[in-house]
Amino acid sequence: MTEYEYYDENTTFSYATSTFCGSAKVADFRNVFIPCFYSILFVSGLLGNALVVVIYVYYEKLKTVTDVYMMNLAIADLLFLCTLPFWAVDAYSEWIFGTYMCKLVNGAYTVNLYSCMLILTCVSINRYKAIVQATKMLNIGKNILHSKLVCMGIWVLAMILALPEFILSQVQSDEPNKSVCKMVDSSNLIKVGVKVTQMVVGFLIPFLAMTICYSVIAKTLIQANRFQKHKSLKIIITVVVAFVICELPFNIVLLIHILPFNGQKTSCEDNDNLYYAIIVTESIAYVHCCLNPILYGFLGVKFRNSFLKILKDIGCISQKQLAGLLKTECETSQPVSVVSETTTMYPL
Numbered sequence: 212m213t214e215y216e217y218y219d220e221n222t223t224f225s226y227a228t229s230t231f232c233g234s235a236k237v238a239d240f241r242n243v244f245i246p247c248f249y250s251i252l253f254v255s256g257l258l259g260n261a262l263v264v265v266i267y268v269y270y271e272k273l274k275t276v277t278d279v280y281m282m283n284l285a286i287a288d289l290l291f292l293c294t295l296p297f298w299a300v301d302a303y304s305e306w307i308f309g310t311y312m313c314k315l316v317n318g319a320y321t322v323n324l325y326s327c328m329l330i331l332t333c334v335s336i337n338r339y340k341a342i343v344q345a346t347k348m349l350n351i352g353k354n355i356l357h358s359k360l361v362c363m364g365i366w367v368l369a370m371i372l373a374l375p376e377f378i379l380s381q382v383q384s385d386e387p388n389k390s391v392c393k394m395v396d397s398s399n400l401i402k403v404g405v406k407v408t409q410m411v412v413g414f415l416i417p418f419l420a421m422t423i424c425y426s427v428i429a430k431t432l433i434q435a436n437r438f439q440k441h442k443s444l445k446i447i448i449t450v451v452v453a454f455v456i457c458e459l460p461f462n463i464v465l466l467i468h469i470l471p472f473n474g475q476k477t478s479c480e481d482n483d484n485l486y487y488a489i490i491v492t493e494s495i496a497y498v499h500c501c502l503n504p505i506l507y508g509f510l511g512v513k514f515r516n517s518f519l520k521i522l523k524d525i526g527c528i529s530q531k532q533l534a535g536l537l538k539t540e541c542e543t544s545q546p547v548s549v550v551s552e553t554t555t556m557y558p559l
Contacts, residue, residue, distance in 0.1 A: 237483050237486050237487060237490075240487065240490070241302055241490055242303055244490060244491075244494070245298065245299060245302035245490065246299040246300075246302055246303045248494045249296070249298060249299040249494070249497075250295075250296075250299060252292065252295060252494075252498065252500070252501055253295045253296060253299075255501045256288060256289075256500045256501040257289065257292055259501060259503075259504035259505065260286075260288045260289045260500070260503070261285075261289065262504065262521075263281060263504050264282065264285050264286065264289070265521070266508075266514065266517045267281060267282045267285070270520060270521070271513070271517060273355070275355065276337055276341075276354045276355055276358040277337065277341075279355060279358040279359055279362060280330055280333055280334050280358060280362070281334075281508060283326070283362045283365075283366075284334070284503055284507065285503070285504065287326040287327040288327055288500040288503055288504075290319060290322075290323040291320065291497075292500055293319075294319055294320040295497070297312070297316045301391070301392060305389050305390045305391065306382055306390045306391050306392040308392075309382065310380075310381060313380050313381065313382050313392035314376070314378075314380045316392070317377070317380040317392060317393075317394065318373045318374075318376045318377035319373075321372070321373035321376045321405075321409075322366075322369045322370055322372075322373045323369070324369075324409070324413055325369035325372050325373065325412050325413065326365050326366055327500070328412060328413045328414070328416070328417045329365045329368070329369065329412065329416070329417070330362065330365060331420075331421070331454075331503075332416055333361055333362075335417070335420040335421045335424040335425065338424060338425075338428060339425075339427060339428060342431055342432070343427055343428060343431050372412065375394060375401050375404075375405050376394055376405070379395050379396055379401065380392060380393065380395070381394075381395045383395065406465060406469050407469070410462050410465060410466065413462075414458050414459070414462040415462075417454070418454065418455070418458070418459075421451050421454060422451070425447045425451055428447060429444055429447055449506065449510075450506050453499070453506055457496050457498050457502070458496050458499060460488075460492040460495060460496075461492035461493050461495065461496040463492075464485070464488045464489050464492045464493075465489070467485065468485060468489065519533055519536050520533065
């Protein structure tokens with residue numbers, strides 16, 4: 212969780228408990244908005260990502276590079292979402308889970324944030340290779356092993372980047388009978404470094420990867436002969452736009468938050484507005500965890516077919532209905548070119 216502390220030359224205070232300026236109203240807003248919003252995200256994201264895991268464990272069996280990345284992305288999203296109830300309780304009342312859980316939850320939150328974004332970067336690169344450099348994706352076995360090693364490296368890197376949260380997170384009493392879980396650093400240099408790392412790894416790297424890879428993919432699809440490119444291009448645009456809408460506002464606000472003001476004081480109203488912005492934009496950024504199963508799973512034909520099989524297995528549809536739906540899917544997604552075959556194997 213981002214810590215909301217503002218400083219001037221005379222005092223340091225946290226909006227979570229402060230009575231400076233109009234922060235009591237901001238705190239009241241936080242105490243209501245975060246528990247409600249996080250509860251919705253937790254339930255919806257848990258259902259979507261759990262479904263992805265079930266499909267890849269029991270139906271797809273990690274047969275392609277895409278499957279490996281999608282499985283790891285769903286796990287990262289699930290673990291990230293599992294930290295939200297702790298922060299919802301913290302916002303509603305106070306941190307009641309002790310120092311050990313403070314370190315664990317804060318660290319796990321950061322690990323899965325980084326791993327999710329780095330996996331999205333790998334997904335963009337993989338799609339670029341699958342469509343623009345299709346010949347390099349022919350050795351499926353070797354590529355799957357490589358993708359598993361990459362995912363392992365991502366998890367290790369994410370844990371290393373999250374070490375400050377694991378080590379420095381503490382439970383402190385900002386006022387009588389009010390405990391908060393936050394990263395404690397007297398110099399504030401580590402806090403600034405963590406926020407900069409979050410912006411670079413959590414936004415800038417995946418954004419650049421998406422922009423470059425999907426731009427080249429779009430160009431390749433447009434130049435492909437007899438390819439029904441309009442649907443694939445819409446998916447590309449949807450993926451990029453969804454990422455920008457969810458992640459860009461929070462990173463802009465975070466950048467404003469950590470920029471030095473050269474000793475200039477900011478007004479109480481400006482501080483309150485910035486805090487409102489952090490609460491809302493950070494919550495919107497988390498929506499991406501709920502969108503990932505849709506953007507990277509259900510838009511693919513293979514994934515939808517597996518979902519239909521789940522519906523049949525739990526008795527929602529009959530075998531006859533399943534056969535009819537699968538036939539319809541096959542007819543509507545019949546590839547008509549080499550590029551379309553590639554996008555069917557590695558769905559956009």
